Amino acid sequence: MHMADLGDVRLHYRIDGPDDGAPVVFANSLGTDMRLWDPILPLLPPGLRVLRYDKRGHGLSTCPDAPYAMGGLVGDVERLMDHLGFRDALFVGLSIGGLIAQGLTVKRLDLVRAMVLSNTGAKIGTKEMWGDRIAAVEAGGIEALADATMERWFSRAFLATPELELWRNLLVRQPDAGYAGCSAAISGTDFYATTATLRLPTLGIAGSEDGATPPDLVRETVDLVPGSQFHLIRRAGHLPCVEQPEEYAQVLTDFMRATGHI
Numbered sequence: 001m002h003m004a005d006l007g008d009v010r011l012h013y014r015i016d017g018p019d020d021g022a023p024v025v026f027a028n029s030l031g032t033d034m035r036l037w038d039p040i041l042p043l044l045p046p047g048l049r050v051l052r053y054d055k056r057g058h059g060l061s062t063c064p065d066a067p068y069a070m071g072g073l074v075g076d077v078e079r080l081m082d083h084l085g086f087r088d089a090l091f092v093g094l095s096i097g098g099l100i101a102q103g104l105t106v107k108r109l110d111l112v113r114a115m116v117l118s119n120t121g122a123k124i125g126t127k128e129m130w131g132d133r134i135a136a137v138e139a140g141g142i143e144a145l146a147d148a149t150m151e152r153w154f155s156r157a158f159l160a161t162p163e164l165e166l167w168r169n170l171l172v173r174q175p176d177a178g179y180a181g182c183s184a185a186i187s188g189t190d191f192y193a194t195t196a197t198l199r200l201p202t203l204g205i206a207g208s209e210d211g212a213t214p215p216d217l218v219r220e221t222v223d224l225v226p227g228s229q230f231h232l233i234r235r236a237g238h239l240p241c242v243e244q245p246e247e248y249a250q251v252l253t254d255f256m257r258a259t260g261h262i
Helices: 070-084 096-107 127-140 142-153 164-172 176-187 215-222 245-258
Strands: 002-005 010-016 022-027 048-053 089-094 112-118 202-207 229-233
Touching (some): 002 070, 010 070, 127 176, 202 215, 202 245
Parallel strands (some): 089 112
Antiparallel strands (some): 002 010
């Protein structure tokens, strides 16, 4: 485990793989930390140089006072990648991580050679919806949203398994201020116009039972980028890397090979 001191925030990060490996960056969803990617990492090709990190207000990173802006979240990973020498990377972003991917790629195309927009959109939800969630967290903590969140995150089959408790615990143990701060960042983000200017290899991944970012939203978003690809993972909700890790890893591997990243 490592900490990068970026001045206004300190980010917890981890790098796996050789120094000369093909660089891959993973940005996880709201209410999770870098452990979101644990199920798929052993299934990816050997030799990759993989960077994972906890965004501000999540995991072991520091939690500045809310609210946050999407520009700040994009700037965090931009500074982290510059600090660690990650350039020309494949950037995989899920949910808010996908918004961060879009914002970073528009700002610093030198850092990103291809992107995967997983279970995300150019715009997610409405200001009113996010305002209600922020108010609920401020009043009763993340626990107040936990059960409804699980229903959006996972398929009906997964909701009936003992493993559900692992992910519910992961959610409610994130800092309330971090969840509220990142919710504010999502609320204020609309990347439709800017994402439509991008020209780089792009893959969209959706879960057939995703209650947070439905497949049509993911497809609509990646269709903004000419030549993009789209893959639907069935029997999965908002976190298909958890429910269907083998298929998720295979789709990523195929995309890396098709784009010459490996």
